Amino acid sequence: MKLLIMIAAMIFASSSCSDAQRPSSGTSTMPDEKILIVYLSRTNNTKVVAEMIRDNVGGTLVPLELENPYPENYEATVKQVVKENEKEFLPPLKTKIDDIKKYDVVFLGFPTWDMQIPPPMKSFLSQYNFKGKTVIPFNTHAGYGAGNSFQTVRQLCRECKILDGFSTEGGIEKEGVLLAIKDSRKKEVQTELKNWLRKIKMVE
Ligand SMILES: Cc1cc2nc3c(=O)[nH]c(=O)nc-3n(C[C@H](O)[C@H](O)[C@H](O)COP(=O)(O)O)c2cc1C
Numbered sequence: 001m002k003l004l005i006m007i008a009a010m011i012f013a014s015s016s017c018s019d020a021q022r023p024s025s026g027t028s029t030m031p032d033e034k035i036l037i038v039y040l041s042r043t044n045n046t047k048v049v050a051e052m053i054r055d056n057v058g059g060t061l062v063p064l065e066l067e068n069p070y071p072e073n074y075e076a077t078v079k080q081v082v083k084e085n086e087k088e089f090l091p092p093l094k095t096k097i098d099d100i101k102k103y104d105v106v107f108l109g110f111p112t113w114d115m116q117i118p119p120p121m122k123s124f125l126s127q128y129n130f131k132g133k134t135v136i137p138f139n140t141h142a143g144y145g146a147g148n149s150f151q152t153v154r155q156l157c158r159e160c161k162i163l164d165g166f167s168t169e170g171g172i173e174k175e176g177v178l179l180a181i182k183d184s185r186k187k188e189v190q191t192e193l194k195n196w197l198r199k200i201k202m203v204e
Contacts, residue, residue: 027203028057030105035059036097039109040120042070042077043178045140045170048186050109052193053138057202059107064120065094074173081113090123100128105202108153109138111170115147125156136163136200140170140181166196 037059041047047063054061068091070077084091100106110121137153139146146167154162168189171180181189197203 029202029204030057030059032058033060033102034104035107036062036100036103036105037107037109038062038064038095038097038124039107039138040064040111040118041109042111043171043173045179045181046109046111046138048179048181049138049140049166049168049170049189049193050107052190053107053109053197056194056197059105060103062095062097064124066120067092067094078114081119084119085114085116089119090126091119093120093123093127095124097128100130103133105134105136106130107136107138110149112139112141112144112147112149115144117147117149117152121149122152122156125153130157131159134161134163136202137165139165139167141167142172142174143169163200164196166193168192 035057037050037054039046039050039062041050041063050061053059070080083089108121108124110118113119135153135157137150139149141147146165150162150165150167153165169180171177194203
């Protein structure tokens with residue numbers, strides 16, 4: 001009887017940790033503690049994709065926060081971002097990564113802003129040393145694609161291995177569509193994302 005209870009407990013334990021926030025067991029090709037997922041997200045579309053990546057491959061999820069957050073107003077934010085890009089201004093970050101050395105793989109998630117990588121991601125890429133790491137960009141946009149953001153990752157991260165990025169349509173804040181990656185769209189993105197993770201060999 002005792003043996004039966006133990007077997008039942010083991011089966012329950014193994015099935016309950018394969019869902020929720022851990023990667024589905026056995027599919028990730030990398031140890032959990034070696035993966036960092038850093039993302040910038042204003043209206044949560046990129047955040048949802050970052051969480052999906054974490055659920056598939058594991059790793060530490062870190063939202064990028066600024067010392068001086070952008071305005072709530074969309075148009076004011078666009079104006080500020082255009083200026084920052086013109087001046088090549090790197091906004092100071094509140095987020096600090098304690099020990100970047102311990103990560104072998106860094107996923108970098110960001111929305112397209114001004115058809116570029118957002119200034120805070122430029123700050124992040126300029127601030128840390130990614131030498132020898134595998135860097136994997138991912139992106140959401142409002143229908144115009146990733147712009148030149150993936151090229152910028154390559155320029156700012158010269159001594160690292162950069163894998164093919166993932167880009168998918170998210171919200172259209174300009175038209176009042178904030179979080180779009182939900183319900184049936186979320187399922188679609190989940191499928192696209194899983195295919196991409198298989199292609200870049202991050203899952204089996
Ligand atoms: C300041 C700003 C600039 C943007 N510029 C673009 C752009 O140039 N092209 C585009 O397709 N979407 C653009 N967008 C829309 C976002 O890329 C899109 O809504 C994305 O899914 C938002 O991601 P988030 O929900 O993680 O913040 C812009 C949004 C903001 C706030």
